[in-house]
Amino acid sequence: DTAVSQTPKYLVTQMGNDKSIKCEQNLGHDTMYWYKQDSKKFLKIMFSYNNKELIINETVPNRFSPKSPDKAHLNLHINSLELGDSAVYFCASSQSGGTEEQYFGPGTRLTVT
């Protein structure tokens, strides 16, 4: 069974559109994350949520709006997409947000044209 799942796997869209990426974890973890990975493989945290509450917003433009309807889900909505938003977006989860491993989803490759 997939521990952390994301949909869609690929997303191709035009500038100015609005899109969402969904994430679910079935590990019973309290903390979930969104990361952005650029073309050089640099992995940077965007958001952290703990028990549905936003904890970290790492200076991400407010065009990005995460939503956590429950502990098992953390979705990412992006408004007015820009070319620079093209990247691979990873959802992850961990038990409590402390010094522990994170479990990553398979990623969503977003291409903005």
Add this chain to the structure above:
Amino acid sequence: GESVGLHLPTLSVQEGDNSIINCAYSNSASDYFIWYKQESGKGPQFIIDIRSNMDKRQGQRVTVLLNKTVKHLSLQIAATQPGDSAVYFCAEPSGTYKYIFGTGTRLKVLA
């Protein structure tokens, strides 16, 4: 400070040889470190971790060494196999609920 991804370093290793992947971390107060492996088209996957009260930790074919004096971390892979080809990241916590990832190293295993 945070790592800046200038380019992705590549390490090419002959199959069967040992691999050593290095990582310099920034925060001398960090007390926990993780190594992740990211295969093509997949998310990062946990390999091994180490706490700052240890200098060395061994797993199956992997060993992590921690040198706190020079803030250096290394991942050693014994008898490297084709399946080890991937990008490897070190990561350290930055407070709670946040991790800083290194720039990554691409390991290529040559047949």
